[in-house]
Amino acid sequence: MAEYKTKVLIIGSGPAGYTAGIYAARAGLNPVLVSGNQIGGQLTITTEIENFPGFPEPIGGQELMQRMKEQAQNVGVTIIDDIISEVDFSKAPYHCNSAANNLYCGDTVIIATGASARWLGLESEKKFLGFGVSGCATCDGFFYRGKDVAVVGGGNTAAEEALYLTTFAKSVTLIHRRDSLRADKLMQQRLQNNKKINIEWDSVVEEVVGTENPLSVNGVIIKNVKTDRTTKLNVDGLFIAIGHHPNTELFKGLLELDNDGYIVTKHDSCETSIPGIFAAGDVQNANFRQAVVAAGTGCMAALEAEKYLNK
């Protein structure tokens, strides 16, 4: 068991965590960053990123996050591969225990634990992830210009993703397991009015199919849950839009969370309900879910932590 004492403890190694680390280290605060079980965060499960500024050619998610990690290390962030398992925010310095039985004490803490996309749990979904299966229309819609795509889900997110995809795709099929949508009425109307959108009601995805070499989706097998009939939809892409869950279990009852479990921060700030504890990235922002936004709020959190320590 080791004990780490730091002015700034950062939990999470996605774009928010690494960026917070870079700013805190360059401010001379010697931050310690705990990586968690997904080193590099969500971007490490995607193939090509075309919307992170500074990379004129698409860059792989793994490579982008490796570069952020190296940049953080180069400016002096201490990075520990460990998972925070328990936190005590009752008084500063704030104490966090870990899976490896280490104790981390931070005068300030920046929480950057992200949010996890919900997946269907199919083997074929995993196989084609990044090769036709996506969890983010804003990120990958552009790659489907003139193509046929499907979206799984029935809530506002699925409706929004389907509508967004019509900007690029030739057709969008919304696959929903029930006979009515959870999306609000206005969204439903917009879906119905859009000629590119077709809805497969009472249907679930059984399998994603495609070619092996190159790995590429060319269809999804769907089953109608009322008739048990299976059909193949010929699509080039499948977007999973069945929701996200913020990684905030550790902070329940300690920090103010919203109804969906995201950490509440003050307007135009990363300050949480406890002074000296900040939250950045997807864990405090369900609206944008983009790496550049996560990095931006990571920077904000570090600047605010510095100001707090200098008070």
Ligand SMILES: Cc1cc2nc3c(=O)[nH]c(=O)nc-3n(C[C@H](O)[C@H](O)[C@H](O)COP(=O)(O)OP(=O)(O)OC[C@H]3O[C@@H](n4cnc5c(N)ncnc54)[C@H](O)[C@@H]3O)c2cc1C
């Ligand atoms: C398939 C896919 C493709 C995407 N494509 C794009 C894209 O092209 N462009 C774009 O801008 N965005 C994209 N996104 C969204 C982007 O990945 C997220 O917005 C971004 O990663 C959020 O960064 P974050 O730092 O807030 O959290 P995350 O990247 O989610 O990182 C969270 C970090 O917290 C750590 N953690 C969690 N719990 C603990 C714990 N208990 N102890 C210690 N550490 C912990 C995890 O290990 C992880 O390192 C995509 C997302 C997905 C799922």
